[in-house]
Amino acid sequence: MVAVVVVSHSRALARAAVALAAEMAPTARIEIAAGLDEKTLGTDATAIRSALAAADDGSGVVVLMDLGSAVLSAELALEMVDDELRSRVLLCPAPLVEGLVAAAVAAASGAGRDEVAREAIAGLAGKQAQLGEAPAPAQPAPAQPAPARPGAAQPAPAGEFGAVATVRVGNPHGLHARPAARLVTEARRLDAGVEVRNRTTGSGWVPATSLSRVATLGALRGHEIDVRASGPRARQAVDEIVAVAARQFDETPPELEKIGEWGGDDPVDVGKLDGATTGVRRGQPASAGIGLGPAWRRSSTSPDLPDEPSRGADAEWRRVTDAVAAVRREIDKIWEGNPEASIFDAHLLLLDDAELLGEARRRIDAGAAAPPAFRGAAGLIAADFDALEDPYLRGRGDDVHAVADQVLRAMLGIAERTPAGDGVLVAADLTPAEAATLDPVRVKGVLLAFGSATSHGAILARTRGIPMVVGAGPAVLSVPPGAAVALDGSTGEFAVNPPGDVLTRFRERAASRSARARAAGSRAHQPAVTADGVRIEVAANIGSLADATAAAEHGADLAGLVRTEFLFLDRAAAPGADEQFATYRQLAAALGGRRITLRTLDVGGDKPLRYAPAPHEQNPFLGVRGIRHSLAHPALFAEQLLAIARVARETPVSVMFPMVSTVAEIVAARRMLDDALARTGPAAGLRVGIMVEVPAAALRAAAFTPYVDFVSVGTNDLTQYTLAAERGNAAVPADGLDPAVLRLVGGICRRAGVPVAVCGELAGDEAAVPLLTALGVRELSVAPPAVPLVKEAVRATRLDLAGPLAERALELADAADVRRLSVQSGR
Ligand code: PEP
Ligand code: MG
Numbered sequence: 001m002v003a004v005v006v007v008s009h010s011r012a013l014a015r016a017a018v019a020l021a022a023e024m025a026p027t028a029r030i031e032i033a034a035g036l037d038e039k040t041l042g043t044d045a046t047a048i049r050s051a052l053a054a055a056d057d058g059s060g061v062v063v064l065m066d067l068g069s070a071v072l073s074a075e076l077a078l079e080m081v082d083d084e085l086r087s088r089v090l091l092c093p094a095p096l097v098e099g100l101v102a103a104a105v106a107a108a109s110g111a112g113r114d115e116v117a118r119e120a121i122a123g124l125a126g127k128q129a130q131l132g133e134a135p136a137p138a139q140p141a142p143a144q145p146a147p148a149r150p151g152a153a154q155p156a157p158a159g160e161f162g163a164v165a166t167v168r169v170g171n172p173h174g175l176h177a178r179p180a181a182r183l184v185t186e187a188r189r190l191d192a193g194v195e196v197r198n199r200t201t202g203s204g205w206v207p208a209t210s211l212s213r214v215a216t217l218g219a220l221r222g223h224e225i226d227v228r229a230s231g232p233r234a235r236q237a238v239d240e241i242v243a244v245a246a247r248q249f250d251e252t253p254p255e256l257e258k259i260g261e262w263g264g265d266d267p268v269d270v271g272k273l274d275g276a277t278t279g280v281r282r283g284q285p286a287s288a289g290i291g292l293g294p295a296w297r298r299s300s301t302s303p304d305l306p307d308e309p310s311r312g313a314d315a316e317w318r319r320v321t322d323a324v325a326a327v328r329r330e331i332d333k334i335w336e337g338n339p340e341a342s343i344f345d346a347h348l349l350l351l352d353d354a355e356l357l358g359e360a361r362r363r364i365d366a367g368a369a370a371p372p373a374f375r376g377a378a379g380l381i382a383a384d385f386d387a388l389e390d391p392y393l394r395g396r397g398d399d400v401h402a403v404a405d406q407v408l409r410a411m412l413g414i415a416e417r418t419p420a421g422d423g424v425l426v427a428a429d430l431t432p433a434e435a436a437t438l439d440p441v442r443v444k445g446v447l448l449a450f451g452s453a454t455s456h457g458a459i460l461a462r463t464r465g466i467p468m469v470v471g472a473g474p475a476v477l478s479v480p481p482g483a484a485v486a487l488d489g490s491t492g493e494f495a496v497n498p499p500g501d502v503l504t505r506f507r508e509r510a511a512s513r514s515a516r517a518r519a520a521g522s523r524a525h526q527p528a529v530t531a532d533g534v535r536i537e538v539a540a541n542i543g544s545l546a547d548a549t550a551a552a553e554h555g556a557d558l559a560g561l562v563r564t565e566f567l568f569l570d571r572a573a574a575p576g577a578d579e580q581f582a583t584y585r586q587l588a589a590a591l592g593g594r595r596i597t598l599r600t601l602d603v604g605g606d607k608p609l610r611y612a613p614a615p616h617e618q619n620p621f622l623g624v625r626g627i628r629h630s631l632a633h634p635a636l637f638a639e640q641l642l643a644i645a646r647v648a649r650e651t652p653v654s655v656m657f658p659m660v661s662t663v664a665e666i667v668a669a670r671r672m673l674d675d676a677l678a679r680t681g682p683a684a685g686l687r688v689g690i691m692v693e694v695p696a697a698a699l700r701a702a703a704f705t706p707y708v709d710f711v712s713v714g715t716n717d718l719t720q721y722t723l724a725a726e727r728g729n730a731a732v733p734a735d736g737l738d739p740a741v742l743r744l745v746g747g748i749c750r751r752a753g754v755p756v757a758v759c760g761e762l763a764g765d766e767a768a769v770p771l772l773t774a775l776g777v778r779e780l781s782v783a784p785p786a787v788p789l790v791k792e793a794v795r796a797t798r799l800d801l802a803g804p805l806a807e808r809a810l811e812l813a814d815a816a817d818v819r820r821l822s823v824q825s826g827r
Contacts, residue, residue, distance in 0.1 A: 291445015
């Protein structure tokens with residue numbers, strides 16, 4: 001039986017369409033290649049290729065596609081299959097829903113491939129006849145490459161347009177990226193050949209489905225825009241666009257107000273936020289300290305393109321689609337959980353822009369390699385913006401460059417480098433790679449619109465002693481460069497262009513913090529002993545050689561966690577055992593021979609490894625992470641264990657395995673460690689431990705005792721898994737002081753039978769110190785700059801008093817109550 005393959009940007013849409021078709025033709029064979037995953041919109045040539053292979057039984061396959069890049073991806077997939085299969089496949093230009101129903105019925109009744117395609121194309125006939133329109137001729141398209149610029153639809157003759165209207169632009173900055181994106185989204189949704197032109201400037205008609213074309217209309221506030229649409233839904237389409245224009249393209253009042261609001265001499269109107277008379281707003285605290293300075297935004301640096309020849313049009317086009325899909329996932333990640341992040345709508349639409357992709361495709365077909373083809377195509381689109389008169393709209397060309405640079409970096413495997421700036425960095429979010437490149441001397445603070453306090457970007461900011469506030473809201477992205485910003489990374493408060501008295505308060509806090517830090521610093525090299533005489537090791541979390549030096553300076557007793565990923569990420573190939581050995585040895589030397597706790601590679605989740613990629617995962621945090629990744633890549637793991645075994649013969653070393661959830665994993669890891677030791681000879685001072693970051697391991701701590709010398713609790717992950725709150729997701733902030741997490745920590749201490757450390761961010765939280773130590777934790781491993789203050793917090797603790805405090809904390813309702821209790825009892 002002829003099969004049908006449905007290619008759609010949306011998996012939900014494809015499933016629903018297939019369900020509808022199955023109602024009429026339950027026996028039809030239909031395969032789906034839709035969405036990048038359950039929720040992410042997009043099309044993927046590799047998935048389409050698999051669907052083609054699954055659909056093919058030799059009788060023929062008809063492919064139905066939805067919009068724009070679905071066609072490009074289907075064509076690419078067709079180029080990826082063998083000649084025989086290709087000859088049986090027909091890409092059909094029929095409308096997806098009506099076409100699918102008609103095709104399913106025809107196929108189920110035994111029609112041949114071409115007849116199925118003809119039926120699909122004629123699928124609109126019933127509707128057209130009912131609405132009094134001539135049916136389209138039923139000519140299936142041959143399976144051949146797309147036209148050079150598939151989105152560059154030529155305006156149809158005026159007579160074909162069933163409905164027209166004129167709307168006036170009311171948005172303060174005209175049809176800039178966000179309202180334009182809203183219009184394009186609506187036009188794409190309506191699928192009615194909508195076109196628009198700027199009547200005021202007398203521009204030509206452009207397809208309303210192309211963001212790049214719409215934005216180049218140069219439509220300013222007060223301009224009149226003509227809208228026209230064709231096809232059976234023409235009237236509905238025009239009416240809906242008129243309605244959306246009347247709502248100012250759903251640009252919400254706060255957004256409208258905030259544009260251009262920042263940077264004046266007056267403090268920001270804080271509305272319902274705290275400090276209504278002071279202009280102080282509140283985000284979430286992420287890295288303690290006061291940051292004061294002029295705002296600066298990072299401007300993305302364009303990557304240098306290698307001078308390389310094309311590896312063939314198919315291969316080059318695949319590089320484009322892979323990179324676009326990767327960037328889409330990155331943006332989706334910010335978008336998810338931040339429903340107000342509509343600022344990225346324009347970026348997402350650009351990734352799908354048929355003009356941009358079509359032009360890149362044309363250049364690749366003409367023999368260019370993917371990077372120059374994509375940059376050239378983006379340059380062409382951006383040039384349209386550059387020609388506009390309005391400076392604001394002209395600036396939207398930056399969006400095109402930013403997205404293009406992001407795609408090029410993904411294509412070339414180059415990490416984003418945040419160029420240095422002086423003052424407070426204001427950004428949407430911060431990746432670990434970016435945080436690692438910030439200069440703590442010049443960067444006085446970081447203010448993020450989104451982000452979360454336990455993301456690896458935030459951890460790096462803390463490690464580097466850079467004050468940071470996250471979750472400040474998208475309005476901060478309108479703060480102009482140079483505006484004065486004050487923030488308190490311990491409370492989450494921030495202000496833009498604060499009035500004098502507010503600035504003074506921030507300065508006073510900075511001064512009192514420095515005084516406290518100085519006092520703590522003067523005792524930092526002495527041991528931390530509680531007021532009732534119990535020694536607590538205060539260790540440092542290390543992610544670079546510089547951190548090791550800082551840890552020694554700040555008086556760390558040892559390195560309680562070396563995140564060895566820093567050696568592995570953002571490079572094209574893994575470091576060999578020699579390179580690792582040399583680096584671990586340097587770390588130990590920088591720490592003056594103090595013990596270093598080397599955590600084996602903890603990648604996966606939000607730290608993908610380019611040269612040992614995990615397959616695309618629906619839930620990477622529940623996937624091949626940490627020890628699972630290492631056991632799945634035994635050669636990589638063996639190399640690291642060899643380096644660790646070698647360095648352990650020279651200097652005190654602990655090795656610990658991350659994300660362990662079963663005894664079988666530690667048994668397998670220990671076996672591999674034994675193999676490494678068999679090659680190097682024994683290492684007398686080597687201690688072996690696991691990180692307890694998964695509730696399963698916490699609950700069964702005693703089961704691991706025979707295999708370990710210590711355990712270290714990773715409260716960042718333990719909190720995320722206990723509270724089902726992804727650590728990078730600002731929409732579900734979770735606090736490690738939650739009684740559920742504290743109960744697990746208490747249980748580990750009671751059952752582990754070996755010394756227990758905490759190396760998650762909770763260890764550096766002064767409010768947590770009495771509770772954790774009362775529960776039985778004997779080592780706290782924290783960001784290097786936090787070591788002196790944590791030692792002070794230990795000295796201020798009396799375990800005989802903290803014990804009952806912890807008991808009470810375990811019974812409280814939530815983390816906020818626990819925090820209040822701890823702070824009050826410390827006063
Ligand atoms: C943790 O999960 O608490 C931890 C220390 O590991 P990481 O933050 O590197 O995942
Ligand atoms: Mg962890």
